[in-house]
Amino acid sequence: MSKAGAKMRHALAVGAAVGLEALWPTRCAICDAHGQLLCDQCRANLPYIDANWACPRCGAPFGMLACTECNDEALSLFQLERFPFDQMASAVMLTDESRRLATVFKDSGEQRLAGIIAGIMAPYLPPRWRGGAPVITFVPATRRAQLQRGFDHMELVAGALSDVVDIPAMHLLEVGASQDQRELGRRQRASNMAQRFAVRAGAEMPETVILIDDVCTTGATLFAAAETLRSAGAKTLYALTFARA
Ligand SMILES: [Zn+2]
Numbered sequence: 001m002s003k004a005g006a007k008m009r010h011a012l013a014v015g016a017a018v019g020l021e022a023l024w025p026t027r028c029a030i031c032d033a034h035g036q037l038l039c040d041q042c043r044a045n046l047p048y049i050d051a052n053w054a055c056p057r058c059g060a061p062f063g064m065l066a067c068t069e070c071n072d073e074a075l076s077l078f079q080l081e082r083f084p085f086d087q088m089a090s091a092v093m094l095t096d097e098s099r100r101l102a103t104v105f106k107d108s109g110e111q112r113l114a115g116i117i118a119g120i121m122a123p124y125l126p127p128r129w130r131g132g133a134p135v136i137t138f139v140p141a142t143r144r145a146q147l148q149r150g151f152d153h154m155e156l157v158a159g160a161l162s163d164v165v166d167i168p169a170m171h172l173l174e175v176g177a178s179q180d181q182r183e184l185g186r187r188q189r190a191s192n193m194a195q196r197f198a199v200r201a202g203a204e205m206p207e208t209v210i211l212i213d214d215v216c217t218t219g220a221t222l223f224a225a226a227e228t229l230r231s232a233g234a235k236t237l238y239a240l241t242f243a244r245a
């Protein structure tokens with residue numbers, strides 16, 4: 001291509017980018033300010049959890065010395081004999097702001113937020129989790145949610161996180177065939193709070209798995225996924241979420 005041709009092509013590409021930016025200006029997912037997907041101020045103001053004070057087992061903020069969220073009483077509520085994970089950690093507390101970031105990512109189709117969310121989660125992956133050649137996997141979205149959004153949001157975060165922390169990602173879980181929550185009736189759903197998962201056909205289960213999800217509220221979804229992973233042969237299980245209630 002001639003120099004003039006290359007110049008013209010460059011001008012067209014810049015013009016197209018400028019045109020796109022005019023049509024769909026990049027806005028902060030939390031405060032709507034123009035310019036960045038997550039503006040500096042909202043990024044700085046996220047309610048980051050101080051990992052030094054969090055419960056080393058369940059990741060509850062301030063649970064370092066005595067945790068009320070994963071003690072025997074809490075486990076009996078879930079009818080669990082042992083805590084389902086070797087360790088859990090989360091990056092931020094669940095607030096209106098962090099919830100909004102997670103929701104905009106899921107529902108706006110702004111897939112570039114996957115990299116931003118993964119970047120916030122990455123420093124919360126403790127170095128000790130790297131022992132035992134772990135594999136990152138994710139809590140899968142229901143089929144209906146995937147169809148509506150056109151993508152599985154946590155699969156994107158798993159891929160982005162894998163790049164940042166240099167740990168391989170694998171798609172190990174799928175939503176159990178008859179248990180697609182959104183397709184269940186309301187009453188049925190109430191009696192079926194924990195989602196059920198299945199191991200993806202053909203997936204070979206690694207011994208050490210880091211399971212990721214966007215939000216941990218009661219833990220029921222993560223616990224159900226852990227049960228499936230363990231019953232399929234995973235020995236050491238960690239969970240890392242973006243936010244936790
Ligand atoms: Zn903002």
Ligand SMILES: [Zn+2]
Pocket residue numbers: 055056057058059060063067068069070071
């Ligand atoms: Zn705890």
